[in-house]
Amino acid sequence: MNYGSIFIETLFGFIALFVLTKLLGKTQIKQLTAFDFISALILGELVGNGLYDDQVGLGAIAFAIVLWGILLYITEILTQKFKQTRNIFEGKPSIVIHKGKVSKQEMKKAKLDMNQLLHLLRSKDVFSIKEVDYAILETDGTVSVLKKSNYQMPIRKDLNLPIEQIMLPFMLINDGEIIYDNLREIGRDENWLRDELKKQEVYTEKEVFYAEYAKEEGVYIQSY
Structure with a gap:
């Protein structure tokens, strides 16, 4: 095993992926769509296979990264200019709670069960379904919540009410x-x-x- 070659290819792969990420945008990990996630996996696989395959050199790794980067860039252009392609590459939000009612149909489409939904709601400081007027499952897997008016601000402290357990x-x-x-x-x-x-x-x-x-x-x- 040629450790010097692995070191050079690893360093090159790191720099190339870093530059490619900067060129394509600043999407945070928690904001990744399913397509972004798959893209990241494939990029990592391309570089990883290249590093430990003696038959693959820097040129092949560079070619794979550049080609995949071009495909991702074209995809970004398509989603910006043609709205119809956004649902294909980015998906679309699902209204899993509508006017206080859980939509079983939308949850089934999103492969979401009640335990998962409650977990997502708790991450938004919502501990009961009845507090929610609307809940939207975003394309990155997070949930956006609009509480019912009775559960919105002001809080008890604002009204100088006693603390309750x-x-x-x-x-x-x-x-x-x-x-x-x-x-x-x-x-x-x-x-x-x-x-x-x-x-x-x-x-x-x-x-x-x-x-x-x-x-x-x-x-x-x-x-x-």
Whole structure:
């Protein structure tokens, strides 16, 4: 193994990729679209294979990087000048919560389940579905949230209200299935949950897409 050759090719690959990244734009890692992510993987693979293949020299690595850079540059031009191509290369946002209701159809298209959605909402300081008026799944995998007016500013401190203890809501039903671990966590059982469903004229968990419990507000239900 020629360590000197590997050193030179590695240094060249690093500089070439760095320059290519600067030329193509300043997209941050957390803002990468699926296409950007694939592009980064392929670029890394091209350089990596070139480094450890004795039959591949600097010229071949440079050619691969330049060619891929040209293709990416053409793609950027196409998406800027022709709006129709943006959905193909960048994708489009999905409204996963519309007017307070979770869209199962949009979640299915995005391959998103309730646990993943709740995780994304928590990253936006939203711990309950009922706080949300609209939630949009962006092309980079993050979620943008518009809260219902009752949950927007001003905060309690602005109104000089006393501090209240905050309790996390628990998901009790997900896609028609009871979450028994969470039921036990709140000290309740299946019979109690069924009674709560009946109070809202729901007679089986199979009718419920999502249900959660908050101590001060009881059970919140969204049916299919």
